[in-house]
Amino acid sequence: MRFACLGSGSKGNATVIQGDSLTLMVDCGFSLKETTARLRAIGLSPDDIDAILVTHEHGDHICGVSTLSRRCKIPVWASQGTSDYFSEDDIRLNTINVHAEFLIGELTIRPVPVPHDAREPCQFVFRTKDHCFGLLTDVGTINERILAAYESCEAMLLEFNHDRALLMGGDYPSALKRRVGGEWGHLSNEQSCRFLQALLPGELKFIVAGHLSESNNSPEIVAAELSRLAQKYSYRFEIAAQHSVSCWYELDNLCR
Numbered sequence: 442m443r444f445a446c447l448g449s450g451s452k453g454n455a456t457v458i459q460g461d462s463l464t465l466m467v468d469c470g471f472s473l474k475e476t477t478a479r480l481r482a483i484g485l486s487p488d489d490i491d492a493i494l495v496t497h498e499h500g501d502h503i504c505g506v507s508t509l510s511r512r513c514k515i516p517v518w519a520s521q522g523t524s525d526y527f528s529e530d531d532i533r534l535n536t537i538n539v540h541a542e543f544l545i546g547e548l549t550i551r552p553v554p555v556p557h558d559a560r561e562p563c564q565f566v567f568r569t570k571d572h573c574f575g576l577l578t579d580v581g582t583i584n585e586r587i588l589a590a591y592e593s594c595e596a597m598l599l600e601f602n603h604d605r606a607l608l609m610g611g612d613y614p615s616a617l618k619r620r621v622g623g624e625w626g627h628l629s630n631e632q633s634c635r636f637l638q639a640l641l642p643g644e645l646k647f648i649v650a651g652h653l654s655e656s657n658n659s660p661e662i663v664a665a666e667l668s669r670l671a672q673k674y675s676y677r678f679e680i681a682a683q684h685s686v687s688c689w690y691e692l693d694n695l696c697r
């Protein structure tokens with residue numbers, strides 16, 4: 442299994458996950474032109490995508506989904522609450538039960554319902570016979586159920602949205618500060634580090650920090666937090682960018 446991040450942050454998100462015979466995209470918050478260009482950077486074209494999973498209806502995750510799905514006839518999977526957002530009847534839409542695992546090709550997919558201010562948001566854990574990768578962004582609070590869902594992940598794309606002091610001391614209007622920092626908002630660096638400390642030491646060997654706020658966080662701050670934690674636990678990490686595409690991350694190489 443391998444994955445690549447086409448972009449991560451409030452201006453657009455998309456992650457590509459590849460098994461032996463299946464290429465799956467989670468969310469598409471970019472235009473078709475932008476998605477095509479970003480896919481090209483990892484050697485793919487939109488026609489290579491077999492399925493699109495959508496985590497929730499916020500624009501940075503969903504705005505490119507309909508066009509991509511329609512143009513390239515790619516089926517879409519989403520929760521009932523997220524599915525309600527699609528009005529087009531020419532999209533092949535599969536509604537998922539967020540409390541039950543399902544299969545697409547060789548990938549076993551576990552939806553993880555999360556507290557976030559959307560209709561029925563869920564994040565995902567992907568399993569093949571050899572590997573386990575988890576995606577977790579756009580979540581306000583970590584609870585026991587979420588922790589348990591990611592316990593066996595060897596690699597994760599995990600939200601590090603904001604530095605709490607920067608958010609609170611910054612110039613966002615107070616309602617937005619409350620929304621982002623609240624229980625239905627986004628994970629702070631501190632919350633994500635606490636989540637990692639609860640998972641480590643365990644299966645987790647590789648972490649990509651994602652969905653960083655451009656106003657209330659920085660790759661340097663996140664790298665410092667992750668380096669500090671890495672002195673105690675053994676793992677590697679990368680930081681996903683908003684404006685550039687990552688390389689392919691191969692679980693075979695990174696999670697030995």
Ligand SMILES: [Zn+2]
Pocket residue numbers: 450451454499501502579652
């Ligand atoms: Zn988002």
Ligand SMILES: [Zn+2]
Pocket residue numbers: 497499557559579
């Ligand atoms: Zn969101």
